[in-house]
Amino acid sequence: MSTQVWTIVAIVLGVLLVAGVVTALVLRARRRHAGPGTTPGAPGAPGSGGQREHDGDGPAPTATAPSATAPAAVPPALQTPESVPSRLVRLRSRLARSGVLGQALLGVLGRDHLDEAAWEELEETLLQADLGIDPTTALLANLRTRLRVDGTRDPAAVRALLRELLLEQVDPGMDRSLATSPVLGADGEPRPATVLVVGVNGTGKTTTVGKLARLLVAQDRDVVLGAADTFRAAAADQLATWGARVGVDVVRSDRDGADPASVAHDAVTAGAQAGADVVIIDTAGRLQNKAGLMDELGKIVRVASRTAPIAESLLVLDATTGQNGLRQARVFAEVAHLTGIVLTKLDGSAKGGIVVAVQRELGIPVKLVGLGEGADDLAPFVPEEFVDALLG
Numbered sequence: 456m457s458t459q460v461w462t463i464v465a466i467v468l469g470v471l472l473v474a475g476v477v478t479a480l481v482l483r484a485r486r487r488h489a490g491p492g493t494t495p496g497a498p499g500a501p502g503s504g505g506q507r508e509h510d511g512d513g514p515a516p517t518a519t520a521p522s523a524t525a526p527a528a529v530p531p532a533l534q535t536p537e538s539v540p541s542r543l544v545r546l547r548s549r550l551a552r553s554g555v556l557g558q559a560l561l562g563v564l565g566r567d568h569l570d571e572a573a574w575e576e577l578e579e580t581l582l583q584a585d586l587g588i589d590p591t592t593a594l595l596a597n598l599r600t601r602l603r604v605d606g607t608r609d610p611a612a613v614r615a616l617l618r619e620l621l622l623e624q625v626d627p628g629m630d631r632s633l634a635t636s637p638v639l640g641a642d643g644e645p646r647p648a649t650v651l652v653v654g655v656n657g658t659g660k661t662t663t664v665g666k667l668a669r670l671l672v673a674q675d676r677d678v679v680l681g682a683a684d685t686f687r688a689a690a691a692d693q694l695a696t697w698g699a700r701v702g703v704d705v706v707r708s709d710r711d712g713a714d715p716a717s718v719a720h721d722a723v724t725a726g727a728q729a730g731a732d733v734v735i736i737d738t739a740g741r742l743q744n745k746a747g748l749m750d751e752l753g754k755i756v757r758v759a760s761r762t763a764p765i766a767e768s769l770l771v772l773d774a775t776t777g778q779n780g781l782r783q784a785r786v787f788a789e790v791a792h793l794t795g796i797v798l799t800k801l802d803g804s805a806k807g808g809i810v811v812a813v814q815r816e817l818g819i820p821v822k823l824v825g826l827g828e829g830a831d832d833l834a835p836f837v838p839e840e841f842v843d844a845l846l847g
């Protein structure tokens with residue numbers, strides 16, 4: 456072959472080599488730009504509607520509760536939970552969907568003449584909203600008296616009066632703060648605040664534990680989770696996914712059906728060793744008539760409070776279950792010294808009166824409300840906001 460042909464072959468090979476190198480560099484740069492562990496459409500991936508991008512009131516696609524089948528092996532991208540003030544603003548409209556109660560009451564009160572049939576209608580409306588018979592009777596008696604004494608039928612004044620009387624029933628004076636600061640243990644050493652979460656299956660316990668971890672992380676608390684629901688195998692996986700999303704450690708047993716009290720003990724110990732502020736313990740959903748399961752809960756309580764008293768025992772209640780929820784509450788109160796209620800599924804429920812009924816029944820406050828399936832759809836309960844939402 457002539458020198459000319461060899462030169463042409465060398466040039467072609469050189470061009471191909473340079474093109475290959477350039478292509479490889481471009482691909483590498485693109486991968487870097489996408490970020491580590493980020494797959495299109497995966498939680499936290501750009502454009503996937505990740506937590507940070509979700510500002511509206513619609514469902515938060517990536518913020519939805521992790522499913523039991525979520526892959527535990529691939530660590531999900533770390534998320535930043537929504538701040539408390541931001542979620543209060545965002546979730547207000549969810550509460551407002553229960554405004555049908557206020558509209559119905561104000562509709563009747565706006566009539567020219569309030570006869571006995573009208574008062575019965577008011578009673579029926581309040582009972583249907585699960586306010587309970589005693590609070591309903593008390594509220595209507597006060598309303599009758601005040602309307603007579605004040606002698607006003609002006610709509611704005613009637614609304615203000617109804618607001619005042621409803622708020623009285625919700626009892627804004629109750630202490631709704633969550634005890635989530637480290638406590639002094641029996642040995643004089645600081646211990647994390649232990650938060651025990653109990654309730655019947657399906658009320659939203661595991662979801663609430665995950666959401667609460669996020670709420671506390673948003674408040675700069677160091678959190679450890681204990682997966683003491685060893686009854687439902689998937690619950691620990693579910694919790695592990697919640698924890699991984701916000702960088703929170705989850706203590707779990709590698710054995711299905713392990714002793715839940717032992718997991719609770721390990722979680723409290725791990726929390727203390729890690730210097731955590733809070734240890735939240737998820738427990739198995741139990742039917743109140745299953746004596747064995749309730750005994751087991753008693754054991755968890757004893758073990759978890761061995762080194763320091765339990766700071767919070769939260770009962771998770773499904774707002775849509777009405778009187779049945781109250782029966783559950785009574786049984787749990789006998790076993791665990793309850794300090795607060797988390798009322799879930801209040802989004803879109805017209806049964807907001809259950810807040811009043813359950814507080815009266817147990818004498819403990821509703822501290823948190825669940826307002827959707829999104830990861831940050833949990834908020835502190837604020838009586839004034841709640842009553843304003845009821846009035847629509």
Ligand SMILES: Nc1nc2c(ncn2[C@@H]2O[C@H](COP(=O)(O)OP(=O)(O)OP(=O)(O)O)[C@@H](O)[C@H]2O)c(=O)[nH]1
Nearest residue numbers: 656657658659660661662740799800825826827828
């Ligand atoms: N709409 C709505 N759904 C909720 C809320 N809280 C929980 N859920 C849903 O309720 C269902 C049950 O939640 P879980 O957390 O698995 O219930 P659990 O009490 O732990 O159930 P067990 O582990 O079987 O005892 C899930 O589909 C949750 O997404 C809420 O505030 N609003």
